[in-house]
Amino acid sequence: MVMGFLFVVLMLALGGAAQAQGLTERRWQPPGDGPALLAERPKRALESRSPLIDLGELWFRDPGILGGEARRMGLACNACHPEGAANRRFFIEGVSDHPGRFDPTNAIFNPLADDGAFAPVDIPSLRGVAGKSRFGTVAPTTSLRDFVRHVIVVEFMGTEPTPFLLDALLAYVRALPPAEDKTTERIGLAGAIDDLLRWGRAAATLLAQDGGADAASALAALRTALGQVHARFADPSLEAERAWIEQGGVRLGLLGRQAETGKGEDAAAALQAWLVELAARRPALLAVESRTLFDPVRLAETR
Ligand code: HEC
Incomplete structure (x- = not known):
């Protein structure tokens, strides 16, 4: 048991070292894209801060709350919605037709939820989501909580999120400013x-x-x-x-x-x-x- 655990710790440390050869974010860059995606991000702006919002912001970047291929690739909410904005350069062969687009029902991230059609849609910005009453276009719902749960469990094969984890993610998403801002800042x-x-x-x-x-x-x-x-x-x-x-x-x-x-x-x-x-x-x-x-x-x- 202890040996097994130490092995896991060692693999994590080594995994980190191996990662140095390539930054994870490169896995969702279009072919030939320059370094901008790794050098800059949409300007961060939150309407308020609290420990719950901070935890939501942290989990928003954590591939570990997703499952299957997303977790293996290191893909998190923030890859598509960086700082809550839309990633117009996001591209993965097989789920994107053009940069900034993604097919939410695909065989790569959840073979069980695949609808058999290659139908990518625009990745939306989440800024202003707090003021909306309908979420998504492919499987629209009127509850933001249900939508986010669906993203985790159905789109990306994550395990059932705890109520607290969902609270934190929703607190973060709702704290995003209503207005779009196209300025970027250096990472x-x-x-x-x-x-x-x-x-x-x-x-x-x-x-x-x-x-x-x-x-x-x-x-x-x-x-x-x-x-x-x-x-x-x-x-x-x-x-x-x-x-x-x-x-x-x-x-x-x-x-x-x-x-x-x-x-x-x-x-x-x-x-x-x-x-x-x-x-x-x-x-x-x-x-x-x-x-x-x-x-x-x-x-x-x-x-
Ligand atoms: C691989 C890219 C990708 C990832 C990762 C991703 N999303 Fe999305 N998100 C999308 C796309 C594409 C849509 C539009 C879906 C539709 O139109 O039905 C969307 C829609 C949404 C919406 C609805 C917005 C609206 O205005 O209707 C919310 C909320 C959302 N995502 C939150 C999240 C959260 C929270 C996570 C992480 C748990 C996440 N997304 C991970 C691509 C992604």
Whole structure:
């Protein structure tokens, strides 16, 4: 049991290292697309912030809440709806006919829900979704909650989400601003670390309250977010930083296990301690940003 668990932890660390050769986001770029999708994102804008919204934002980026092929590919809500906007460049052979389009009933992400027709539709922006009363066009519903549940369970073969996880996703989606904004911002390391700190604090709050499945799931999502930072520390000269990040991934994995076994308060304290270390490490990590794939020039050089 313990050996099996250590093996999983080791594979996660190694999986992170292998990822450095290619950023996950490249899997849904159209052929020949430049580095912009990896360098910029729609400008982030939320109407309000709370620990619940922060957790929703974290799960919105977590392929782990989906199942099957989406989880294997590292695909999450945010791939198609980055910052709640529409990804006009999203393209996967077999489910897209043009960039920005996707067939929600396809054999790749859920063979059981495939309708047999190749019928991609435009990926919509979710901004302003709070003010709508009808969702989707392919299988329209009047309940946002039912729609999101359907996306997770039917479109992407995820396991049944807990009511809390759905609450958090809906809180995030509803906090998106009503108006479309076409401005973009650079995806940088400072922002990525600040996200980890904010999501980490929200996860710690949840851990302290309830050591159960939701807390474990939030920790798994946090580890995935850390893995995405790790993937950009690809340069051979960043060995020490990579090792530090990998160690963090292993620690978050162990905390997730503690959370599952009901030791939420201990895990919350340990998570807070890691967040303090991450905050202390921030300047040293930022000092090497120009050698990471957060640097637009470096990013443009790799393929
Ligand atoms: C692979 C791309 C993709 C992923 C991943 C994805 N969506 Fe979507 N989403 C779409 C498409 C395409 C539609 C339009 C479907 C339709 O017209 O029936 C849509 C529609 C929606 C809508 C309805 C919007 C409206 O105005 O009617 C919501 C809400 C939504 N998605 C939320 C989510 C959430 C939450 C997740 C993650 C759990 C997610 N989506 C993951 C592509 C995606």
